[in-house]
Amino acid sequence: MNTQTFFDRVVEATPGGERLSRCLQCGSCGGSCPSGADMDHTPRGIFALLDGGFEEDVLSSNTPWYCVSCYACTTRCPQQIPITDIMYTLKQMAIHRGHYEHPHAAKFSEPFIGFVEQRGRSFEAGLATRYHLFHRPRDFFQPMQFFKMGMMGANMMRHNRLPLRPKTIRELDELQAILNEAKAIADQEVYA
Amino acid sequence: MTKKTYAYYPGCSLQHGNHAYGVSTEAVARQLDIELVEIDDWNCCGATEYMSINRLPAYALIARNLARAANENGEHDLVVPCSACFLNLHKTDKQMKEFPEWSEKINRSLAAGNLQYEPGTIKVRHWLEAITTDFGSDNLKTRVKRPLYGLKLAPYYGCLVARPDSVFDSTEQPTVMDDMLAALGAEVTTDFSLKTFCCGGHMTQISEETALGMIHQIIHNAVQAGADAIVTLCPMCQLNLDVYQGYANNLFETDYEMPIMFFTQVIGLAMGLSPKELGVGQEFVSMQPAIKKIQDVPPPKPKSERRPKQALPMPVMPE
CATH class of the missing domain: 3.40.50.11810 (Rossmann fold)
Structure with missing residues (x-):
């Protein structure tokens, strides 16, 4: 069993994470956040919870999932805390623990990286199909949602913006070997 | 003017949903005598999605592109038109320099594909920066x-x-x-x-x-x-x-x-x-x-607004 506190684990898994202990609770991050209004805790609130060791509350919060990675908080933080990177760490930890309240975001990221791992390139048409088919199947039975989805796809194709043939890189073996090695190292050393 | 050469990382979206950006980038480069040499067999940068799932493979994915660019076109700057690709490539290079322990892990992953990357070898630049600073x-x-x-x-x-x-x-x-x-x-x-x-x-x-x-x-x-x-x-x-x-x-x-x-x-x-x-x-x-809306002649400059006549007089310094 790991004896490190939750706070220490977050710090360790984030490059530059040790600056988190300098947080002044000034709230510049929450004030700069374009999606802050929809979060259940602003980043400042999350850092207070982290400091208090409220692991469950932090990992089940929707805050990291509403982070749009715009780095507005990171550049404005007077203590140079890599806030966006900490949000990435919290997402990874929530996935790793298999508990998060806001599943859409993770379910969008997973098929996206699935294509990257299989082909070396992203593939929008396949991603949209897979995401809706497996993670939001209810959309197919709601006439309004289904119509909207179909219109979106048709319009994208009409403007020649949704190629249906995926591209694949030449040396896929090389890429997959690198990714597998990285995952093994991450399992042993980052999430140990 | 001499021809300027850059290594070029187009990114997935310039080839899929937004090839208008790809087409216009190449057209403008030809007009400005800039040569863009595409990195051979580049892969997706992972956008913001890979970072959300697992950080180290996300860095390794990006570093493979940096390593390939360094091997092929090490002497040229790497130009990236997509902001997300630019951020990922630039940030990985910077963080590898700043955090040697992460750099070591990334290089150990790259070694599985017989690649290595020394942080700082490649200068990653956005296409806008290349045009506005280098070309001017x-x-x-x-x-x-x-x-x-x-x-x-x-x-x-x-x-x-x-x-x-x-x-x-x-x-x-x-x-x-x-x-x-x-x-x-x-x-x-x-x-x-x-x-x-x-x-x-x-x-x-x-x-x-x-x-x-x-x-x-x-x-x-x-x-x-x-x-x-x-x-x-x-x-x-x-x-x-x-x-x-x-x-x-x-x-x-x-x-x-x-x-x-x-x-x-x-x-x-x-x-x-x-x-x-x-x-x-x-x-x-x-x-x-x-x-x-583009016209052949410059629009007349708007006249500078004079003070209306009925405005209160400005105070005058006594002689």
Whole structure:
């Protein structure tokens, strides 16, 4: 069993994470956040919870999932805390623990990286199909949602913006070997 | 002028959903005598998605591109037109330099594919930076064949070029694209305050109303500033502001029709290239009304506002 506190684990898994202990609770991050209004805790609130060791509350919060990675908080933080990177760490930890309240975001990221791992390139048409088919199947039975989805796809194709043939890189073996090695190292050393 | 050569990382979206940006980038490079040498067998940068799942493979994925670029074109800077790809490549290089323990882990992963990357070998630069600093806005002015008189443009930088590392401009109020557009003869909005506000990124897929709110704010701000079109440098921003503009109109009961142009398309138009050569026609909100506004003669300068006669007299110093 790991004896490190939750706070220490977050710090360790984030490059530059040790600056988190300098947080002044000034709230510049929450004030700069374009999606802050929809979060259940602003980043400042999350850092207070982290400091208090409220692991469950932090990992089940929707805050990291509403982070749009715009780095507005990171550049404005007077203590140079890599806030966006900490949000990435919290997402990874929530996935790793298999508990998060806001599943859409993770379910969008997973098929996206699935294509990257299989082909070396992203593939929008396949991603949209897979995401809706497996993670939001209810959309197919709601006439309004289904119509909207179909219109979106048709319009994208009409403007020649949704190629249906995926591209694949030449040396896929090389890429997959690198990714597998990285995952093994991450399992042993980052999430140990 | 001698031909300038760069290593080139196009990124997935320039080949898929936004090849108008890819086409116009290559057309402008030809016009400016810039050679872009594509990295052989590059892979996806993982956007913001891979980082959310597992950090180390995400870095390894990006570092493979850096290692390949260093092996092939180590002496040239690496030019990236997509903001998200730019951020990922630049950030990985920077963090490898700053955190040797992460660099070591990344290189151990790369070794599984017989690659190595020494941080700092490659200089990663955004395509806008290469044009505005290396080529220069003044130099660009001499190449203009058809100045964009009568067109009022709102320069929109989005997030990832301005932040988190203000590589070539301010994080809050960047101005390089403003100067560049002015050099092309266009009028530039002075009060487009959301120029670095986020377009919502992948939020359109996750919480649509959050994203539409951001998209609405940006377009509303540009309309208020009197812009004929928004000029962007990121395929994600173009996609969100253009494709989701209709949805935002529905949600907020507005009827905005704001074309979203790539800065390369704007340069191309000023160089006298035809809209077709620049991939115009892929956008959802047509650019034609904006393109038609371009005049042959510069618009008359607005007269400076004199003090109205009925205003109170200014105090006069006693003699």
